[in-house]
Amino acid sequence: MNKDIKFLKELQNELKIQDRDSQAAPRFWTVGDYEWVEAREENAERYSVYLPYIAEAYVLDDYLEDVKEDSELSKEALAELQEIEDEYDDAIEWIQKYIDEEAELIPERKVHIIQPNTMFLTKAEAKSHIKLNKHHYTSEAHTYAMTAWRAPKVERLLKILETFDWDSIKDTQYFYKEEVK
Incomplete structure (x- = not known):
């Protein structure tokens, strides 16, 4: 549980400080690229x-x-x-x-495309994916910010991730049971 909370706190911080690429909330990143049609x-x-x-x-x-x-x-x-x-x-x-x-x-x-099967919560993760998988993309591949427009569950989930006080659950019984194990 401690590792999960640590991960969530780090993710929360990254979500708050990362570049928004002129997108409204909730936002996520994909891989943009180009192809000839x-x-x-x-x-x-x-x-x-x-x-x-x-x-x-x-x-x-x-x-x-x-x-x-x-x-x-x-x-x-x-x-x-x-x-x-x-x-x-x-x-x-x-x-x-x-x-x-x-x-x-x-x-x-040449047309701009959004690569299928790419969705990242952070821009840094999208950049890393492109770097590690460059053999699947052209040299023009880039992060592409998108807004989950009219997606209330996504919006709520990302709002929770960005605003929840993860330290507040340290006092719960569940947290202590996990640490004892």
């Missing part, structure tokens, strides 16, 4: 190329650089590739001619 052409921030022959997709610019460096293509094909600047139509035509005739461009944009 298919987008409309006019909203594209980058393009990927899908190659049906091998059922793979690659970021177009990276793919073209890899082909230039590692290719076993003819000198003629590589010379044509060198002439392609930043024209996406020319790039996909080249890929369809020399790599996969069914290849297609996929316009993409």
